[in-house]
Amino acid sequence: QTNSREKILVVYFTRTGNTRYVAEHIQSLLGGDMAEITAVTAYPEIYSAALDRARQERDGNVRPAIRVLVPDINDYEYILLGYPIWLGGIPMPVAAFLETFDFSGKTIMPFCSSGSTGIGQSIEEIKKLVPGAQVTGGFRVSTSGARNSRNDAAAWLRSIGILK
Numbered sequence: 001q002t003n004s005r006e007k008i009l010v011v012y013f014t015r016t017g018n019t020r021y022v023a024e025h026i027q028s029l030l031g032g033d034m035a036e037i038t039a040v041t042a043y044p045e046i047y048s049a050a051l052d053r054a055r056q057e058r059d060g061n062v063r064p065a066i067r068v069l070v071p072d073i074n075d076y077e078y079i080l081l082g083y084p085i086w087l088g089g090i091p092m093p094v095a096a097f098l099e100t101f102d103f104s105g106k107t108i109m110p111f112c113s114s115g116s117t118g119i120g121q122s123i124e125e126i127k128k129l130v131p132g133a134q135v136t137g138g139f140r141v142s143t144s145g146a147r148n149s150r151n152d153a154a155a156w157l158r159s160i161g162i163l164k
């Protein structure tokens with residue numbers, strides 16, 4: 001049972017699918033709409049090549065071209081935003097997403113999957129990019145735990161007050 005089902009957007013970026021599991025768990029708990037952020041030029045499947053590109057983009061503060069199908073961002077009050085941790089923080093497609101829309105007055109609820117890095121630095125990066133939004137505490141799952149993260153996701157959603 002949620003407070004305002006119709007106002008929720010679960011939006012995520014993923015390269016290898018782990019973050020998608022978490023997004024699906026969250027959507028199954030909250031309802032709301034789902035959208036995927038994709039890079040127009042997909043990241044390489046080979047890890048070292050993906051890392052090279054991600055490092056270049058982070059070092060250059062690049063905004064890669066993205067696609068995301070959100071009919072009208074104004075319809076949503078709560079944005080559940082998911083991503084893998086890349087190089088300690090948000091992937092640059094997520095930075096591009098945050099600069100594509102006006103999030104003023106909205107609440108962003110960040111979640112991530114990562115090998116070992118915590119979510120803290122990525123949240124600071126989000127706050128810098130969207131100073132007009134409220135950003136709640138985040139939720140991180142390990143790469144291997146993403147598939148089975150539904151209960152932990154529910155506990156997080158309760159802790160931030162969006163799930164009863």
Ligand SMILES: Cc1cc2nc3c(=O)[nH]c(=O)nc-3n(C[C@H](O)[C@H](O)[C@H](O)COP(=O)(O)O)c2cc1C
Binds near residue numbers: 018
């Ligand atoms: C370019 C790149 C950079 C990464 N940097 C980190 C990192 O700094 N810390 C970490 O714990 N994991 C890092 N990872 C691992 C991913 O966060 C982890 O595999 C995650 O579960 C992938 O999620 P996805 O399947 O949704 O893409 C990195 C992965 C890639 C591809």
